[in-house]
Amino acid sequence: MKILVITGSAHKNGTTALLTEQFIKGAEEARHEVFRFDSAFKKVHPCIACEKCHNTDTGCAFKDDMEELNPVLLTADAVVFVTPIYYYAMNAQIRTVIDRFYANDSALHGNKKTALMITMADDTMESAEGAVASFRGMSNFLEWEIAGTVIGVDCVDVDALKKTDYPEKAYELGKNI
Ligand SMILES: Cc1cc2nc3c(=O)[nH]c(=O)nc-3n(C[C@H](O)[C@H](O)[C@H](O)COP(=O)(O)O)c2cc1C
Numbered sequence: 491m492k493i494l495v496i497t498g499s500a501h502k503n504g505t506t507a508l509l510t511e512q513f514i515k516g517a518e519e520a521r522h523e524v525f526r527f528d529s530a531f532k533k534v535h536p537c538i539a540c541e542k543c544h545n546t547d548t549g550c551a552f553k554d555d556m557e558e559l560n561p562v563l564l565t566a567d568a569v570v571f572v573t574p575i576y577y578y579a580m581n582a583q584i585r586t587v588i589d590r591f592y593a594n595d596s597a598l599h600g601n602k603k604t605a606l607m608i609t610m611a612d613d614t615m616e617s618a619e620g621a622v623a624s625f626r627g628m629s630n631f632l633e634w635e636i637a638g639t640v641i642g643v644d645c646v647d648v649d650a651l652k653k654t655d656y657p658e659k660a661y662e663l664g665k666n667i
Pocket residue numbers: 499500501503504505506507574575576577578579609610611612613617645646647
């Protein structure tokens with residue numbers, strides 16, 4: 491399978507980076523081809539709902555790093571989202587990329603698996619509920635099959651994450667997606 495992994499964090503060695511690396515390790519061991527897009531290090535303009543993408547045949551108004559992502563997004567067999575929780579939601583960097591799916595949403599429907607991996611400081615699920623609901627809604631809308639989730643509570647930093655089994659769960663998700 492061709493798997494696209496989209497991350498949100500600006501921490502190159504943070505908690506979501508560790509989950510991402512573990513997921514990719516498992517996926518590559520299972521002989522999947524992985525393409526990683528680190529939103530925090532890309533230039534992606536927020537969608538402004540100008541509707542140029544839907545009303546013309548010249549695509550999105552913004553010619554930025556989505557041009558690198560879109561061919562992979564359109565052909566991927568699976569799309570995996572990895573984000574820290576910021577104020578009870580996915581972070582802005584990954585949300586900005588997801589909003590830009592709008593330019594291709596008719597072509598994106600169906601025929602994909604998807605997964606979500608999250609880390610957060612709180613030790614209950616409360617902080618993640620909005621992000622999980624958003625992910626489920628989007629997956630339902632796009633008719634993507636949810637292959638799994640790893641929701642890392644009580645993971646304020648890498649030291650905390652390493653005391654949990656979430657890295658192992660991320661690896662297993664990659665191996666079995
Ligand atoms: C701006 C900001 C907002 C945050 N909001 C929350 C929150 O609402 N709930 C929570 O549990 N953790 C929150 N956190 C903690 C992060 O989710 C947590 O430290 C995570 O491990 C960071 O992931 P990273 O190392 O991959 O960047 C917040 C962190 C930042 C910087």
